[in-house]
Amino acid sequence: MADNSIGTAEQLRDPNYTPPLYKAIPLGIQHVLAMFVSNVTPAIIVAGAAGFGFGSNSPDFPELLYLIQMSMLFAGIATLLQTITLGPVGAALPIVQGTSFAFLPIMIPLVAGKGVDALAALFTGVIIGGIFHAFIGTFVGKLRFALPPLVTGLVVTMIGLALVKTGIQYAAGGVPAVGTEEYGSLLNWSAALIVILVTLGLKFFTKGMLSISAVLLGLIVGYVYALMVGMLSFEAIAGSWENSAAFALPQPFKYGWELSAAAIIGFCLMAFISAIETVGDVSGITKGGAGREATEEEIQGATYADGVGTALAGCFGAFPNTSFSQNVGLIAMTGVMSRHVVTCGAIFLIVCGLIPKVGGVIRTVPIEVLGGGVIVMFGMVVAAGISMLSDVDWNRRNMVIFAIALSVGLGLQLEPGALQHMPDTARILLTSGLLPAALIAIVLNLILPEELADEATEEVSGGMAGHGLGSISHDDHV
Numbered sequence: 005m006a007d008n009s010i011g012t013a014e015q016l017r018d019p020n021y022t023p024p025l026y027k028a029i030p031l032g033i034q035h036v037l038a039m040f041v042s043n044v045t046p047a048i049i050v051a052g053a054a055g056f057g058f059g060s061n062s063p064d065f066p067e068l069l070y071l072i073q074m075s076m077l078f079a080g081i082a083t084l085l086q087t088i089t090l091g092p093v094g095a096a097l098p099i100v101q102g103t104s105f106a107f108l109p110i111m112i113p114l115v116a117g118k119g120v121d122a123l124a125a126l127f128t129g130v131i132i133g134g135i136f137h138a139f140i141g142t143f144v145g146k147l148r149f150a151l152p153p154l155v156t157g158l159v160v161t162m163i164g165l166a167l168v169k170t171g172i173q174y175a176a177g178g179v180p181a182v183g184t185e186e187y188g189s190l191l192n193w194s195a196a197l198i199v200i201l202v203t204l205g206l207k208f209f210t211k212g213m214l215s216i217s218a219v220l221l222g223l224i225v226g227y228v229y230a231l232m233v234g235m236l237s238f239e240a241i242a243g244s245w246e247n248s249a250a251f252a253l254p255q256p257f258k259y260g261w262e263l264s265a266a267a268i269i270g271f272c273l274m275a276f277i278s279a280i281e282t283v284g285d286v287s288g289i290t291k292g293g294a295g296r297e298a299t300e301e302e303i304q305g306a307t308y309a310d311g312v313g314t315a316l317a318g319c320f321g322a323f324p325n326t327s328f329s330q331n332v333g334l335i336a337m338t339g340v341m342s343r344h345v346v347t348c349g350a351i352f353l354i355v356c357g358l359i360p361k362v363g364g365v366i367r368t369v370p371i372e373v374l375g376g377g378v379i380v381m382f383g384m385v386v387a388a389g390i391s392m393l394s395d396v397d398w399n400r401r402n403m404v405i406f407a408i409a410l411s412v413g414l415g416l417q418l419e420p421g422a423l424q425h426m427p428d429t430a431r432i433l434l435t436s437g438l439l440p441a442a443l444i445a446i447v448l449n450l451i452l453p454e455e456l457a458d459e460a461t462e463e464v465s466g467g468m469a470g471h472g473l474g475s476i477s478h479d480d481h482v
Contacts, residue, residue: 017294022344032348043102047071054115058371059178069363074322077357082313082325083350087343095306098346100331109166109436110270125264130318133271138311153395161389167382174375192372199226199376226373248364254320266432285327292336405448413441
């Protein structure tokens with residue numbers, strides 16, 4: 005519900021309206037709290053996959069602090085590009101940018117077990133992918149025909165399915181604990197379950213900011229629980245705080261430069277999906293906050309900012325940025341459309357990113373506690389994909405397309421050994437499951453005829469043909 009004490013109804017719908025600072029700053033920080041955990045989680049997951057994350061005892065573990073710091077800093081900078089704009093770059097709308105989950109299924113195979121050495125190729129791919137993403141902005145409107153809900157819903161569902169295993173591993177104790185007695189212990193699971201229960205309780209039984217920040221608050225409660233049961237000590241927190249600098253600037257090309265075909269192709273292909281997601285978020289903001297459709301200039305500017313923000317982030321060791329959908333919902337809830345409110349949040353993120361002590365505290369969060377939050381977040385990604393799929397016209401043609409794409413994509417995720425004889429580049433791209441599923445769905449959707457006889461799927465459905473009428477009329481079904 006809109007807060008009329010902040011301004012008139014007309015002012016609240018105006019992106020250029022500036023509320024009084026004493027009201028704008030808390031509203032901006034509210035936006036940051038809604039996306040904070042999601043924004044830093046990809047850095048933690050990539051570090052874990054590379055082998056220098058939580059519980060790894062790797063000498064490179066301090067690098068995780070830098071990755072967390074850059075995630076905050078460049079989310080703030082990318083958000084400023086959207087709200088303040090730089091020429092044609094930016095939508096001049098209250099769009100919050102953050103590190104994208106969508107690229108994780110590409111990044112994890114790129115760095116798996118390779119340590120810090122893998123980051124040079126990864127961040128080179130981020131830079132080139134970001135430049136390509138910005139280029140997509142020139143014709144993004146023309147791409148939408150190739151990415152209907154059948155494709156985008158499948159891709160988002162696949163992203164979530166690729167990541168849910170990570171949540172369970174974290175909750176059980178993390179990859180380094182696999183094979184030990186500690187892995188999957190009741191103590192580990194109790195911490196994760198506390199986070200899940202608190203998150204669910206806040207999400208369903210509270211309103212406003214308590215509901216919006218449910219995951220963050222759940223993690224805080226889990227953090228306190230970990231202190232109470234001895235999973236974490238005050239000495240460890242104090243040590244991490246003291247060993248973290250009070251102020252630090254980002255380092256350009258900190259991890260070097262290395263061209264990798266798999267990284268470049270993967271990030272460029274995923275840029276298409278991210279661009280379409282941004283188009284949806286821009287439309288959601290203008291509809292929910294101003295009651296109108298997004299203009300072509302706003303969609304182009306938002307996509308340019310996505311790409312430029314991602315390329316800039318890659319230069320300093322941060323991951324791809326995209327618009328954050330949870331903040332679209334927050335705008336609809338508050339009814340405050342002011343881009344300057346989000347600018348306040350962006351400045352807050354930048355300040356956090358320049359203070360490594362903030363990251364120093366984040367990295368003391370026990371992996372089991374983080375696992376509880378990750379289970380919820382990645383499960384919500386799957387749910388969001390299924391929600392998109394609910395808009396699909398589930399005729400038999402679309403069922404076949406979905407079946408083939410899902411079978412190949414999920415199958416390659418579950419059995420990566422099936423690709424052991426493929427070249428490294430192809431193996432990395434295909435084992436994500438995401439790119440082959442998306443490619444199959446896009447190609448089949450473009451080339452298959454619209455009509456498919458009712459009986460055409462019966463022989464391959466094993467008696468489970470899905471006889472619900474769905475969008476098929478009674479007359480057509482007879």
